Amino acid sequence: MVAVFNKELLSWYLITLKLNQTVETGLQNAQSPTPTTSRSIDFPEQIQGPTHENRPIKIEEINNVEIDGHAKPGQDPEWIISIKEKLDQAQNDDVAGSWAKLCIYRIPQCLREDDKAFIPQTVSLGPYHHGKRRLRNMDRHKWRAVHQILKRTNQEIESYLNAVKELEERARACYEGTICLSSNEFVEILVVDSCFVLELFRGAAGGFTRLGYSRNDPIFAMRGSMHSIQRDMIMLENQIPLFILDRLYGIQAGNPDQNGVVARLALSFFDPLMPTDAPLSKSDQNKLKSSLGKATTFDPLTEQGGLHCLEVFRRSLLAIRVGPKPTPRIWIKRWSHAGRVADKRRQQLIHCVTELKDSGIKFKKRNTDRFWDIKFKNGILKIPRLLIHDGTKSLFLNLIAYEQCHLDCSNDITSYVIFMDNLIDSPDDVSYLHYCGIIEHWLGSDAEVAELFNRLCQEVVFDINDSSLSRLSEQVNRYYDHKWNAWRASLSHKYFNNPWSIISFFAAVVLLALTLAQTFYGVYGFYRPRS
Template sequence: MVAVFNKELLSWYLITLKLKETVESGLQNAQSPTTTRSSEFPAQSHQEHLQKQENEVWNSLQIEAKDEVQDDEDDKGPTSPKSEWVISIKEKLNQARQEDAAGSWAKLCIYRVPQCLREGDDKAYIPQIVSLGPYHHGRRRLRNMDRHKWRALYHILKRTNQDMQLYLDAVKELEEKARACYEGSIKLGSNEFVEIMVLDGCFILELFRGVAGGFTHLGYSRNDPIFAMRGSMHSILRDMIMLENQIPLFILDRLLGLQIGNPDQRGMVAKLALRFFDPLMPTDEPLTKSDRNKLESSIGNSSTFDPLTDQGGLHCLEVFRRSLLVMRTGPKPTPRIWIKRWSHTNRVADKRKQQLIHCVTELKDAGIKFKKGKTDRFWDIKFKNGILKIPRLLIHDGTKSLFLNLIAFEQCHLDCTNDITSYVIFMDNLIDSAEDVSYLHYCGIIEHWLGSDAEVAELFNRLCQEVVFDMNDSYLSRLSEQVNKYYDHRWNAWRASLKHRYFNSPWTIISFIAAVFLLLLTFAQTFYGVYGYYRPSS
């Protein structure tokens, strides 16, 4: 459409078009044999009638043109644009007031990963096979999984002999609470949002129950492309642990409760989630039965959903994170409180001051020894008498995405310690090169399934590239101080250098002992020669 800037010209153009249409319609009526007016009026009266119509159209269009010009002049006035501007500002302030209402952030626990964290690592945060929740719903490449979600829901309804409306009504009651768990406004209608919660939630539960008790018991074929312990299950597993791909735990609890006939049950989904995500554990040994029982009891104790307590599970990623930190015996860092960040002693974290510890090569040259820790809890690091004990860490192709999403959750969720972030930054400080990885592998501390040691070094060097946190808020800060104090002691470095240069093999030790023995003999011979000269025997 062509923009017309002169409204008077536009008015004349419209008048011309209207006159033309009127004249043409009048001529058609005059030529039509069915029109009675042409037979009742002579040509002269007909022309007068057309002229009268043209005058009426002219007057009406002139009035419209004057009104448009008057509106244009009013728009140029000093008050109208200002009024619209003020109204726009008031609307924005009203929206801000609604977002800042009391309790509006209380249940927020499923976040969009900040752009500063996801630079160059989108695949670690964006699902590649299946979307869960509203954030990535409707993506073209993920739509193929929707038919399998509907199959899962069909199997549930068929197995339980229940009606679909039962699940929709149950989730409808929790819709407002579920929306509050997601960051920002969810631009989905009520029906669509509830449908997503039911469909994705039932899909998750079928996977959980299938891994725990077998898919064949749930009615699936052993050759099923999705509901089987093979095929794309590993990729689905990685997608389901992503921060942006979570469903609130209370939604899953309600859906599972409806299936087993106990709508108010709690804790069972968390137990199933622990078994399902166990292959992602970054340790050789799975979670022990006693540790699992303790974790399951801690998750299932609370009767109400409250994300600000340590008892209420938020979602599967948070449950998995808790399983990583279960039964930690070390000192726990104080929970982060925003107001303390602005004190003189606890300043805002500085990216330049995140160097907790020196790299492996430098520590080794300073006489510090590395040994594999006896515990299977990867975060349980200890230092005593110059020996740094680090539990075994298993690195596979899903470790990067796992750690990145755990770090993103700790960065976004204020009421959450930064234990995983502290551990990753500690390991990042230790590993600077492939030689560092090779030595840790030699000590039994790192086991990886990647192509080379250089890839492991690059992985850790990029995990916390854009992460900023206060090193004083780390549970490893005190241990790092002890290691650095030992490193700064010069005698330890000299002793290590002596051992490295002259006692690095049995042959050098034998040679050193022989040299010392010969030196002692030479000294004794010289002593007795001098002594005999001044004190000759009588």
């Protein structure tokens, strides 16, 4: 028995020794360099995984993977599979047309200097800000709106859910990036938020009491909180596709063909945010009707679908623009190249108010509600009245962000804001424009207005070759560069700045003329005396 036991012990000892030699041989081969040269790629830490300790990964190691996705001996199969998944995702993201329907964007980080202007403070709409703690208080009021609609129309919630379910894929394509929500969660958010928006639109247009709400309702009444809600609902990241609102409104009305109705309700709801309050003249009303064809109402779906309330509001600001679009400055266009990236260094369209005033240019208020419609003629710059309140900054920033992000969008609002930013460099510029009736504001001081415009376009890249105000700026700059205009303006400021100076100037001229006449006749009489 002892001999047998020793024989078994000897066998286990030999097996262990053989295994030890095999392991040591493998380690020596792994540490010794191979005779063939091989290039290495430094993969980032998140791709390498913790088992590779940030060492350079050779191309041969990646090529060691079998076609069926399994790694050969010596490779980490999970790591290789994760790399392939990332490459597949990149291929899917790079498919042509994957961003064709995108219209609701996340604000680029370079524009997020003031998050309060882009992040809702009272109510969230859509998936971007859904579920945030400070916005959850509004959820119960959203469900009250859904309940009130179903009670008023005697309909079931299934009809709304099924309608949005059919449009889910199209709605997801409107949002930037991957929406990490299940199908049911995404549809529920769109239904509840859309019903809330429609109740606000209809209540603002026809009265909330007619919809069944109490006159002292904390939300569905025209109270002070409504301004904060309006400001949140116009933000770019807080939008719902307009076709979703149209579909649900059609279910409420019993008529699915309701395109354009929600857009008109939206314009009525957001009217307090308009940057002007000047009424339309009859000629402007006729231009608006002719530009919209036979329809007497604004229809934002005449050109493209998949829009939202911010785009409807923006197009309403520019709806009356008719005629050919102004061409860029000739000297810029001559040296420009097609497809050139906008130059951040060349965004100066015009000089500031103080410099223009010193060169003889006068400023007058133009009576029109088209705040962007600026005219220049005979040294007079006519600018429509602009109203500035605490929501103006957020409004302009979201409009500029949309024009910066959306490909099929002009830069008319951005062009106007940069033009005003060039005009306003100091509180004195704001004070003079206020004196001329061009700027009306309810901020603390003129310095706050100047700072507002100076900070609106800090990170905006603007192409002056595509500006609707480039031709006008060329005319103003040409007038500014004429020296005679500056001399004449200097004379006017020094000697004709008040009525007494004018009287003194003409008195001096008359006195000088009389003195010259007396001198002439005295000399003439001396050389040619009367006979």
